[in-house]
Amino acid sequence: MGTSLAWQTDSQLHDAVQRQLDWGSGLNAKEIAVLASDGIITLTGFVSTYAEKLAAEEAVKRVRGVRGLANDIQIKPSDERSDPDIAKDAVHSLQSRPDVPRSVTVTVRDGFLTLEGSVEWNCQRTAAESAVRHVEGVKGVSNAIYIKPVASPSQVDVNTIARRFEHSERPLV
16 A cells, blocks of 8 residues: 555545546446545445456555555446355366466355365465456455475475575575
8 A cells, every 4th residue: 555645635535546446446346435534544435246346445545645555345246146056166266277276275154265175385375366356247356275385394404495595596585
C-alpha cells in the first residue's frame, strides 16, 4: 500500500481511491462504496465474481496514502451455481495447468473453495489459487496448500552450495 501523506485528507484519499476504481481496475465500480477514515479504506457493496473483488482490492493498494484496507465487498453471482458444478470446474481448471501438481485437491462449500495438498514450490501453490479464482460462482478461496521441501536440511551439502556461490558472477548481498 502507498505511503501515508500528511497533507492528504480523507476526502482526497476517498476521491483518489474512487478514481482508481473507476479507471484503473477494469471493473464496474458503481456497485462499490468507498469510505476513508484516517488513511483506512473500507470497501462495501457487491460484485459478481471473486476476481472482481480481488481487482478492487488491488486497485486500492495502488493508491498512495492508503494505510490499511477493509475489503467488505460481497460476491453476488449473476447465476447461483451449485457446489458440485463449481467443484467440477475448479478441478478442471487445476488439471488444465501443467504447473499445478495432481496432489492439489479442492473442497467447495457455499461457493467458497479450499485448496489442499502439498507442492514443492511456492509458484505451484500460487498457480493453483490463480487457476480457480476465475471459476464462475466462486465467492472466495482459502489456500491451505503446504510446501513440501524438495530436500531436507540434512540432505543439503553446505560445501557444494558454497562452491556454487564462489563461481557465481553475481555478488552475494
